[in-house]
Amino acid sequence: MKTKIFIFVFFTIAASLFVINDVSAQGQNDPWTPQQLLAPADLAKVLNNPKSPQPIVYCIGMDAVIKGSINVGPAMKAENLNNLKQKLNKLPKNSQIVVYCGCCPFSRCPNIRPAMKLLQDMQFTNYKLLNLPQNVKVDWIDKGYPMSE
Amino acid sequence: MAVALSLFGSNLSILSAQSIGLEIGNRPPEIKLPSIKGDTVTLSSLKGKLVLIDFWGTWCSPCVEEQSELAKLYRKYKQATFINGKGFEIYGVSLDAKKSNWENYVVTNKINWIQVSDLKFWRSPVAKTYNIQGLPFNILIDGNGIILAKNIHGIDLDKEIARLLHK
Numbered sequence: 208m209k210t211k212i213f214i215f216v217f218f219t220i221a222a223s224l225f226v227i228n229d230v231s232a233q234g235q236n237d238p239w240t241p242q243q244l245l246a247p248a249d250l251a252k253v254l255n256n257p258k259s260p261q262p263i264v265y266c267i268g269m270d271a272v273i274k275g276s277i278n279v280g281p282a283m284k285a286e287n288l289n290n291l292k293q294k295l296n297k298l299p300k301n302s303q304i305v306v307y308c309g310c311c312p313f314s315r316c317p318n319i320r321p322a323m324k325l326l327q328d329m330q331f332t333n334y335k336l337l338n339l340p341q342n343v344k345v346d347w348i349d350k351g352y353p354m355s356e
Numbered sequence: 357m358a359v360a361l362s363l364f365g366s367n368l369s370i371l372s373a374q375s376i377g378l379e380i381g382n383r384p385p386e387i388k389l390p391s392i393k394g395d396t397v398t399l400s401s402l403k404g405k406l407v408l409i410d411f412w413g414t415w416c417s418p419c420v421e422e423q424s425e426l427a428k429l430y431r432k433y434k435q436a437t438f439i440n441g442k443g444f445e446i447y448g449v450s451l452d453a454k455k456s457n458w459e460n461y462v463v464t465n466k467i468n469w470i471q472v473s474d475l476k477f478w479r480s481p482v483a484k485t486y487n488i489q490g491l492p493f494n495i496l497i498d499g500n501g502i503i504l505a506k507n508i509h510g511i512d513l514d515k516e517i518a519r520l521l522h523k
Binding site for chain 2: 268311344348349
């Protein structure tokens, strides 16, 4: 009987650990929803059409390579995150905002989480993370999407 | 016929070795970029040595982690003689955007191998020429300037260099 209880407890713990691990692998703790990911092709289409309402695009990484984007600097640094906060403070909460970094794959980018968390905490209602799962070269530059000078 | 075929085969291998490309057996495209001091260092100037082209950036955490391993390899093989090359050199190409980040890292961590950068981040023409999909990325070339291996890291890189030692 004791053995059966032991086996049951062991498998329950093992299964729960597996679930926890699986959840983190899916990035469910990330401060954005799948609906908040903006496809690069969609942003490129908007940027290429001046008649279309333009979002405010912030580069929260190393270099503002996307046309018209505002360079805030890597959001992992408190001073840059504060710089973003100052800019956001001047905007209505329903402003159309896009942030991007594109240094590295999402899983190890140090900048996107602090920036998205800030937007969430400041209760903005219409903000997106540009979906650059690999990096800004592969997912933007190589596709020929509009670049800054 | 067999002789003709083998001659044909050897001609083919010579042709592919001479062509510029990114595959093993090709000559890699030339890189001509400034060092931290501002003087231009070309990849071709290292001909005669076994060379590791290390594409990296201070913003890339796995690249930064790898720098201490590269330092060990550099110490270990710098003066070694290889089957096709005398001495080992690392040609570090940084995809940083800010010179201060690059320079501070190199100085603080006492990186003593060649460092070059155009400070253009992912916009660097070299990232396009070398079709880099992500960092870290490296290429190992022999003393004749021929690509021997691509994107090998850690113990595999050490083993590959050791295999090329002149015995």
